[in-house]
Amino acid sequence: xxxxxxxxxxxxxxxxxxxxxxxxxxxxxxxxxxxxxxxxxxxxxxxxxxxxxxxxxxxxxxxxxxxxxxxxxxxxxxxxxxxxxxxxxxxxxxxxxxxxxxxxxxxxxxxxxxxxxxxxxxxxxxxxxxxxxxxxxxxxxxxxxxxxxxxxxxxxxxxxxxxxxxxxxxxxxxxxxxxxxxxxxxxxxxxxxxxxxxxxxxxxxxxxxxxxxxxxxxxxxxxxxxxxxxxxxxxxxxxxxxxxxxxxxxxxxxxxxxxxxxxxxxxxxxxxxxxxxxxxxxxxxxxxxxxxxxxxxxxxxxxxxxxxxxxxxxxxxxxxxxxxxxxxxxxxxxxxxxxxxxxxxxxxxxxxxxxxxxxxxxxxxxxxxxxxxxxxxxxxxxxxxxxxxxxxxxxxx
Numbered sequence: 001x002x003x004x005x006x007x008x009x010x011x012x013x014x015x016x017x018x019x020x021x022x023x024x025x026x027x028x029x030x031x032x033x034x035x036x037x038x039x040x041x042x043x044x045x046x047x048x049x050x051x052x053x054x055x056x057x058x059x060x061x062x063x064x065x066x067x068x069x070x071x072x073x074x075x076x077x078x079x080x081x082x083x084x085x086x087x088x089x090x091x092x093x094x095x096x097x098x099x100x101x102x103x104x105x106x107x108x109x110x111x112x113x114x115x116x117x118x119x120x121x122x123x124x125x126x127x128x129x130x131x132x133x134x135x136x137x138x139x140x141x142x143x144x145x146x147x148x149x150x151x152x153x154x155x156x157x158x159x160x161x162x163x164x165x166x167x168x169x170x171x172x173x174x175x176x177x178x179x180x181x182x183x184x185x186x187x188x189x190x191x192x193x194x195x196x197x198x199x200x201x202x203x204x205x206x207x208x209x210x211x212x213x214x215x216x217x218x219x220x221x222x223x224x225x226x227x228x229x230x231x232x233x234x235x236x237x238x239x240x241x242x243x244x245x246x247x248x249x250x251x252x253x254x255x256x257x258x259x260x261x262x263x264x265x266x267x268x269x270x271x272x273x274x275x276x277x278x279x280x281x282x283x284x285x286x287x288x289x290x291x292x293x294x295x296x297x298x299x300x301x302x303x304x305x306x307x308x309x310x311x312x313x314x315x316x317x318x319x320x321x322x323x324x325x326x327x328x329x330x331x332x333x334x335x336x337x338x339x340x341x342x343x344x345x346x347x348x349x350x351x352x353x354x355x356x357x358x359x360x361x362x363x364x365x366x367x368x369x370x371x372x373x374x375x376x377x378x379x380x381x382x383x384x385x386x387x388x389x390x391x392x393x394x395x396x397x
Contacts, residue, residue: 043276046246046266047188050284053196053252053259055322058189059288061364067170067185068265071240072113072136073250074178074186076194077159077171082129082144083202084162090148093126097147099139107139112179114139116217127216129205134214135221136238138177145176152176163190166197180242188263191250195237195261199252209236209252226274227251231281239273240265247273253281260284290324293317293335293358297373301337303354305376308345314373315339315354321368323358333360337370347376 047068050060058064085091099108104119115131117123117139128144131137145155156173163171163186170187171194178184186194199206212223226249227234233253240248248265262280267273294300294317302312315337323333339354347353354370 043267043272045264045276045280047264048280049188049192049261049263050280050288051189051192051196051261051263052288052290052322052324053199053254053261055290055292055320055324056193056196057290057322057324058192058364058366059260059284059290059324061189064189064192064263065170065187067172067187069180069182069184069242069245070178070186070191070265071180071242071245071248072178073191073238073240073248073263073265074173074184075132075136075141075176075238076191076198076250077163077173078141078144078155078176079129079133079205080194080198080202081148081155081158081162082125082132083198083205085148086125086204087202091125093124093129095125095147096122097125097128097143098122099143100146102152103139103142103146107137107142107177110138112138112177115214115221116219117143118217130208130211130214131216133205133208133238134211134223136224136240138179141176163194166194168194178240178242180244182244188250188265191263192261195250195252195263199236199259206236209238210234224270225249225251226270226277227253227281230274231278234281237261241270249273249277251277251281253285255285258285260288287326288324289327289330290322291330293321293323293356293368296320299373300356300370301354303337303339303372304342305347306342306344307378308343308347309377313343313347313353313376315370316373317356318352318369318371321356321358323366325363329360329362333358333363335359339370343376345376345378347372349373349375 048062049064052059099117099121108114108117113136115137128140131140145152149155155176159173168190170190172185174181174184214221224239231253233255236252237250245265247267250263252261296319297316299314299316301315303315305313335356335358337354338357343353351372352369353372356368356370359365
């Protein structure tokens with residue numbers, strides 16, 4: 001585990017300082033040898049991502065690009081597909097779907113989370129999406145999938161297509177619920193990106209993630225998100241648990257106008273998930289910072305151009321360039337521009353032609369696309385002919 005994260009997890013040792021190196025102590029009264037009680041090993045989360053929710057910068061990554069089984073955290077994509085359908089006016093919150101035998105048998109009658117839907121009942125999208133978001137209802141996921149796409153299989157195709165559109169390259173979904181399947185995977189970094197997109201583009205759904213309880217069919221259930229009520233500013237998102245993935249969390253909080261998103265899995269218990277979640281979120285705000293290198297459209301440098309109407313092309317940031325991490329790490333970062341040059345004209349304005357590479361000690365190298373800030377046309381015929389002669393004579397020598 002990297003030192004930065006180890007410092008976070010070490011905060012969980014609240015019972016006192018670690019025993020001294022000579023943990024064998026002698027009683028002067030009895031002469032008997034006694035051993036100091038060993039402290040338990042702090043919980044070790046896996047696949048950890050800490051993200052700055054404002055910029056999307058990854059502040060901490062621990063195996064965050066490796067695909068993992070997300071369990072119910074993948075319901076973020078299920079909710080996103082429903083949110084898209086609402087925004088596109090293909091459905092409304094009052095649209096009603098029937099609970100099929102498949103949804104009832106594999107959702108409401110399963111051992112997993114559900115909202116006690118009754119077979120053949122008609123349920124509104126408003127109630128179904130609340131069940132998915134607040135209590136992770138598997139039966140509601142299947143009903144929505146069948147209602148929107150005709151079958152869960154067709155809905156899964158929509159999930160995977162949307163993941164590709166969002167650039168979530170690690171994602172591959174096989175069901176709408178997150179039930180165990182070795183092929184149902186996504187990285188923690190991509191889960192953080194998915195959460196950030198959902199927060200920014202579906203605020204009407206995101207507010208449901210902060211609800212503490214949900215009642216349906218005379219059953220009141222609690223939201224399992226351990227951050228709610230335990231961390232000031234926490235307002236979402238989803239827990240997950242399977243035997244394969246352990247106890248997991250994608251959580252978000254906002255303080256002083258700044259948002260942080262955390263993702264992890266692999267813990268042994270709900271108690272571990274709660275303690276790690278709170279401490280990791282606290283560290284996200286207190287131990288990590290961001291710095292802006294450039295704003296979108298800002299010129300960063302130039303690239304040499306071959307046979308162009310001008311000798312160089314201005315290079316501009318295609319998007320805001322923000323990096324993050326512990327302040328000591330940020331102080332040691334360096335950046336340089338790389339491109340396959342000289343660039344060959346013509347070059348269109350906005351064409352991505354280079355990268356800004358940011359690297360440093362204890363920092364995961366990041367690459368940001370740079371685009372041509374203006375069009376560069378081809379050289380006139382005389383310049384091209386002259387260049388041809390120059391190359392010919394240079395080759396002769």
